[in-house]
Amino acid sequence: MLYNIDISVNDLKTLKDKHWLNDNIIDCYMAMLIERGKNNLNLPKIFIFTTHFYSSLAKNGYKGVKRWAKRKKIDVTKMDYIFIPINLLNSHWVLGIINNKKRRFEYLDSLNGGSFNILGKLQEYMAEETERMYPNYDRGLGEFDYYNWEAIERKDIPQQENGSDCGVFTCMNVDFLSQEKHLKFSQNDMKNIRRRMAYSIISGELVE
Numbered sequence: 001m002l003y004n005i006d007i008s009v010n011d012l013k014t015l016k017d018k019h020w021l022n023d024n025i026i027d028c029y030m031a032m033l034i035e036r037g038k039n040n041l042n043l044p045k046i047f048i049f050t051t052h053f054y055s056s057l058a059k060n061g062y063k064g065v066k067r068w069a070k071r072k073k074i075d076v077t078k079m080d081y082i083f084i085p086i087n088l089l090n091s092h093w094v095l096g097i098i099n100n101k102k103r104r105f106e107y108l109d110s111l112n113g114g115s116f117n118i119l120g121k122l123q124e125y126m127a128e129e130t131e132r133m134y135p136n137y138d139r140g141l142g143e144f145d146y147y148n149w150e151a152i153e154r155k156d157i158p159q160q161e162n163g164s165d166c167g168v169f170t171c172m173n174v175d176f177l178s179q180e181k182h183l184k185f186s187q188n189d190m191k192n193i194r195r196r197m198a199y200s201i202i203s204g205e206l207v208e
Contacts, residue, residue, distance in 0.1 A: 002028055002031075002201065002204055003027075003028060003031035003032070003035075005024055005027055005028045005031065006024070007024055007025070007028055007201060008024075011024045011025050012025075012198060012201070012202070014167075015194045015195075015197055015198040015201075016194070017190075017191055017194060018162070018164045019164060020164050020166075020167060021093065021166075021167025021168060021171070022167075023050075023051040023052070023087065025167070025197070025201065026051050026085050026093070026167055026170070026171060027050045027051055027085075028201055029171050029197055029200070029201065030048040030050070030083070030085065030171070030174065031048075032200060032201075032206045033046070033048060033174055033175060033178055033206070034046065034047065034048055035206075036178075036206055037178060043178065043179055043180075044080035044081055044101070044178065044179075044180060045078065045079050045080045045081075046079060046080060046081045046082070046083065046178045047069075047072070047074050047076070047079045047081075047082050047083075048082070048083040048084075048085070048174060048178075049068065049082070049083070049084045049085075050085075051085045051086075051087055053065055053068060053084055054084050054085075054086040054087075054096065054118070054121075055086075055087065057121055057125055058121060061124075062124065062125060062128040062129070065125065066128070066129070066132065069129060070132075075133060076098070076126060076129050076130070076133075077100065077130055077133070077134075077144065079098075079100060080099075080100055080101050081097060081098070081099055081100065081101070081177065081178065082097070082098040082100070083095060083096075083097055083174045083177075083178065084096040084097070084098070084122065085170050085171075085174070086118065088115070092109075092111065092113075092166050093166040093167040093169075093170040094107065094108060094109045094110075094113070094115070094118075094166070094170065095107070095108040095109075095170050095173050095174065096108075096118055096119065096122050097177070098122055098126060102150075103143065103149045103150070104149050104150035104151065104152060105119040105122050105123060105146075105149060105150070105151045105152070106119075106152055106153075106154050107119055107151075107152070107153045107154065108154045108157050108170075108173050109153070110157065110158065110159055110160040110165070110166050110169035110170070110173075111159070111160060111166065112155070112159060114153050119151040120151075123146045123147055123149070123151070126144075126146045127144075127146050127147070130144050130146075156183075157173065157183055158172075158183055158185055158186050158187070159187075160187055161187040162187070165187065165190050168190055168193055168194060168197070171197065172185050172193060
């Protein structure tokens with residue numbers, strides 16, 4: 001058990017080369033990145049929703065996730081970045097980012113697909129969540145005018161060259177961007193990154 005996630009041998013096997021990462025592995029690694037941010041005040045303030053957040057948002061709307069941030073005692077307006085790993089059709093991992101610093105919503109896909117519908121749902125979430133926390137909030141005014149924030153599909157990101165490494169690319173996108181680092185990794189690094197992720201989870205300490 002790590003960060004309240006029960007990691008099994010079968011979960012760890014998804015970190016073997018050419019295997020598709022499952023939700024437990026991604027959620028566990030994301031929890032480690034959150035912990036790193038808490039322990040280093042020089043890093044941006046981040047929060048990462050679990051892999052089930054977006055599926056619940058897409059299926060049930062805001063009412064399906066209205067308690068998620070509250071349970072974690074997170075004010076989404078105070079974070080620099082909020083990362084949302086997303087499982088598309090149980091076949092592909094992508095990443096949504098709520099970038100409060102630049103006032104924009106970002107979509108990252110290591111296969112260069114596009115889904116602005118996802119960014120629209122994140123806009124709706126931020127508007128609803130901000131309204132819950134600040135009842136006097138006016139959606140059309142000021143820094144919280146989410147519907148006028150830029151929504152972009154990032155093209156300046158590393159691309160996978162197979163059908164199995166999307167989860168690793170998604171994890172590395174969060175790892176690097178949560179430190180405001182350039183995305184300096186590629187398909188050639190995947191074997192070593194998988195080993196590093198496995199060792200981090202097995203040891204319970206993030207290996208940089």
